[in-house]
Amino acid sequence: MDSVLRALTIYLILMVVFRLSGKRALADVTTFDFILLLIISEATQNALLGNDFSITNAAIVILTLVTVDIALSLVTARSGRVEKLLSDVPTIVVEDGKPIVDRMARLRVSVDDVLERGRTTQGIERLEQIKYAVVERSGAISVIPM
Amino acid sequence: MAGSRAGQQPGLQIGVDPSFDRIQWRVERFAWILMALVILLALLGFFGGGGPLMRATERSGDSEVRYNRMIRFQGQTRLEITVPGSGGEARITFNQPFLADMQIEGIHPEPAAVRAGSESVTYVFELAEGEESADVSFSLRPEKIGVHSANIVTASGTLSVWQLALP
16 A cells, blocks of 8 residues: 555655656756756656665656556646646747747846757747747757757 | 558658557557556555455454465564463464564564574563563564465364465
8 A cells, every 4th residue: 555655655756756847847957957858767766666665666666657647648638728737838039030038037038048059950040930839748849940 | 552461651751550550559558457457456455565455364363463464475474463372471372384484573562582492483571561462573574485385382172274475
């Protein structure tokens, strides 16, 4: 029983923390983000396993995490509202070559980020060549040329 | 062009296989139900770690032991024993094979004395004045996978306990 409850609690905590940390949190993983991820996994390990290192415990914890994930994906597939709540919505940050400054500030995205993405994926040279730039739910920037 | 047979799709070089997809989807669905069932059983206590269905109690006269049937290899578990005393002390005796496979992590309250023999170990607890029985809790850690059975001898009889340590 305790394994299932532990896994559920940790899943919930991680989901809330990462959801509230915003779109850009882990989308462009820098070296430091990667280290942070490792530290987070170390920190959750003890809480997940307690001092029970049995295979049964590990199996139940893994099974619970995966099953909750499947269950939530089933719920989000059926309900648009829950999906928004759990997985965010995309945000347009550049429209017809013009950056929407307040949105970019809120999402912690700079014009340089958009241009970099435009260069790497579309070979775009200038902001005016961008019809739309969208910060997707995953935090990745999509660039649609004129 | 021919229709979309397995592995072929007009215009697209792609290895699709709709019939395999369908079978896989069915197997997945079945597995999800199975996973949910396993979690339900785990919540009830079938895989150790506590849970309502696997709590067990044995009684003999005034003595009682409460414990979990399902435990985990090197995971913590507790035996809670209520034992009647006489002459100001209460005694709990375990058979040696049980203790050989269980590491005792702690006894609460601490025994006043431990008497060891080749076949058994006896823990002696001093009773508070006016008390006729003691509640003692043993924190244990199984050192072996499989069935652990104990005969716990108290002043009012023998309590037989078995626990299954999962890997």
